[in-house]
Amino acid sequence: MDSVVKDVVVVSLIGTQLDYVGKRVDRWAKWRPNVSLCSQDDLVINQLHLLHDNHSNRLANDVTVDIESVSPETEVSLHSVNFQNPWDFEEVYAKLFDWCLQQDFDTDKNDYLFHITTGTHVVQICSYLLTESRHFPGRLIQTSPDHNNKNKSIGRIQIIDLDLSRYDQLATRFDVEHQEGKEFLKGGIETKNKDFNNLIGQIEKVAIRSKDPMLLTGPTGAGKSQLATRIFQLKKKRSMLKGTLVSVNCATLKGENAMAALFGHTKGAFTGALKARDGFLLTANEGVLFLDEIGELGLEEQAMLLHAIENKSFHPVGSDAVVNSGFQLIAGTNKNLKEEIKKGAFREDLLARINLWTYELPALKDRKEDIPANVDYEIELYSQKSGHRVQFNKEAKSRFIGFAVSNKATWSGNFRDLSSAITRLCTLADSSRITIADVEDEIEKLTRAWSSSGEQTHTDILNSYLSTEQIQQLDKFDAQQLSYVLAVCQRHTSMASAGRELFDVSRTFKSQPNDSSRLQKYLNKFGLKWRDIRSID
Numbered sequence: 080m081d082s083v084v085k086d087v088v089v090v091s092l093i094g095t096q097l098d099y100v101g102k103r104v105d106r107w108a109k110w111r112p113n114v115s116l117c118s119q120d121d122l123v124i125n126q127l128h129l130l131h132d133n134h135s136n137r138l139a140n141d142v143t144v145d146i147e148s149v150s151p152e153t154e155v156s157l158h159s160v161n162f163q164n165p166w167d168f169e170e171v172y173a174k175l176f177d178w179c180l181q182q183d184f185d186t187d188k189n190d191y192l193f194h195i196t197t198g199t200h201v202v203q204i205c206s207y208l209l210t211e212s213r214h215f216p217g218r219l220i221q222t223s224p225d226h227n228n229k230n231k232s233i234g235r236i237q238i239i240d241l242d243l244s245r246y247d248q249l250a251t252r253f254d255v256e257h258q259e260g261k262e263f264l265k266g267g268i269e270t271k272n273k274d275f276n277n278l279i280g281q282i283e284k285v286a287i288r289s290k291d292p293m294l295l296t297g298p299t300g301a302g303k304s305q306l307a308t309r310i311f312q313l314k315k316k317r318s319m320l321k322g323t324l325v326s327v328n329c330a331t332l333k334g335e336n337a338m339a340a341l342f343g344h345t346k347g348a349f350t351g352a353l354k355a356r357d358g359f360l361l362t363a364n365e366g367v368l369f370l371d372e373i374g375e376l377g378l379e380e381q382a383m384l385l386h387a388i389e390n391k392s393f394h395p396v397g398s399d400a401v402v403n404s405g406f407q408l409i410a411g412t413n414k415n416l417k418e419e420i421k422k423g424a425f426r427e428d429l430l431a432r433i434n435l436w437t438y439e440l441p442a443l444k445d446r447k448e449d450i451p452a453n454v455d456y457e458i459e460l461y462s463q464k465s466g467h468r469v470q471f472n473k474e475a476k477s478r479f480i481g482f483a484v485s486n487k488a489t490w491s492g493n494f495r496d497l498s499s500a501i502t503r504l505c506t507l508a509d510s511s512r513i514t515i516a517d518v519e520d521e522i523e524k525l526t527r528a529w530s531s532s533g534e535q536t537h538t539d540i541l542n543s544y545l546s547t548e549q550i551q552q553l554d555k556f557d558a559q560q561l562s563y564v565l566a567v568c569q570r571h572t573s574m575a576s577a578g579r580e581l582f583d584v585s586r587t588f589k590s591q592p593n594d595s596s597r598l599q600k601y602l603n604k605f606g607l608k609w610r611d612i613r614s615i616d
Contacts, residue, residue, distance in 0.1 A: 261283045
């Protein structure tokens with residue numbers, strides 16, 4: 080069966096400059112976009128919808144006459160579309176959008192083209208957007224002069240198809256760009272943990288698409304500060320920021336100076352204010368403000384911060400003048416802010432404002448498969464900083480990795496503990512080689528530090544959650560197991576992450592691990608709930 084030959088229908092705008100004919104005797108020696116469009120030997124245009132304003136009626140009619148002479152088969156329809164300001168994006172898009180809605184497009188019978196050579200750049204952009212969104216169900220066509228053709232009036236054409244599914248190379252480039260962004264956020268470390276990689280993948284998208292606040296949670300040493308720095312650097316690389324990164328540990332902002340440090344102050348605003356100070360929020364204008372340990376901020380500072388986030392403005396201490404700052408906030412915390420709200424220590428409205436993009440960074444123990452790659456990264460980092468290359472011998476590396484991924488390694492300080500361990504190993508290594516003896520000494524040092532780090536004893540843990548009578552009714556087996564489970568729970572900010580550590584092997588044999596449900600059922604046996612554990616933490 081023969082395919083149906085469709086009519087070619089083109090929408091175009093009159094070009095008040097390019098389509099102007101000047102002296103009529105010279106008009107055929109000049110390239111004119113709409114006349115050129117209809118003069119092509121290999122493109123027969125059946126219908127041309129020519130858009131013009133009321134001031135261009137005569138020009139539109141003159142162009143129509145010339146088109147009829149070069150292409151009698153082209154039916155020209157004139158449409159009056161008036162732009163009060165052809166450089167006003169909102170007006171131009173709205174009027175072209177409305178025009179498209181009024182048309183009865185029949186894609187079964189017609190092949191539609193939108194001519195983007197004439198009109199302002201705003202008109203051309205709006206034509207592109209309407210075509211890409213399929214409000215105009217066709218392709219774009221562009222005309223241009225052809226200096227190699229003796230007949231200057233004909234020119235040449237280029238059809239642009241916005242069906243991106245046909246542009247595999249372009250789509251691949253987008254994928255490569257996203258992958259590069261994810262690798263950058265991970266510091267170039269080849270991580271294998273699926274959950275962590277998925278988390279970084281989403282953070283990369285949000286980082287380059289959004290200016291809304293981000294909240295990074297997780298235990299101390301999980302890498303919140305490093306990730307915030309890389310998010311800033313990624314946005315800077317993509318030319319999304321003009322300003323700088325300002326990092327603040329809110330735990331250091333105490334007393335009457337906290338407000339002044341954040342929001343700035345005028346000269347003489349308080350005793351000791353010998354000169355004016357901009358403050359962290361203003362310094363971060365058009366950049367990123369990273370507030371680590373945001374849960375440590377006082378309630379008054381939280382209220383002013385909320386106002387500054389929502390309005391991008393605030394009053395420095397001692398000033399009646401409003402200061403503007405277009406910063407993006409990244410907040411970090413190792414606290415459960417919902418529990419802090421219950422205690423009256425954190426504002427619910429502030430959490431609601433910064434909770435749009437919240438990401439919990441897992442503890443190092445929850446990413447055991449990533450420990451070898453991070454060991455290599457830390458050694459390379461030491462070499463760069465010291466200018467002195469150090470390596471494990473084979474036996475030593477195997478011993479250290481084996482210990483690092485075992486249950487004996489609690490990594491209570493997370494990546495800080497790992498970084499410190501590698502630094503000590505590299506510094507003490509003779510002949511630039513880390514030996515098995517070096518590793519054994521470091522393992523002993525880590526084990527001793529973790530055992531004396533102030534962690535609760537078996538009895539202390541049970542006493543924190545159960546009465547003496549309840550403890551006495553427990554078998555020794557249950558008491559030992561429950562105290563271990565509770566100790567693990569204390570190190571995590573969510574039931575899901577605690578469950579991942581507790582069920583690290585059995586979960587791999589389930590299609591749906593449901594770690595939270597399994598942990599909750601276990602705690603229920605002893606009359607405990609997750610909120611009971613977090614409220615005591």
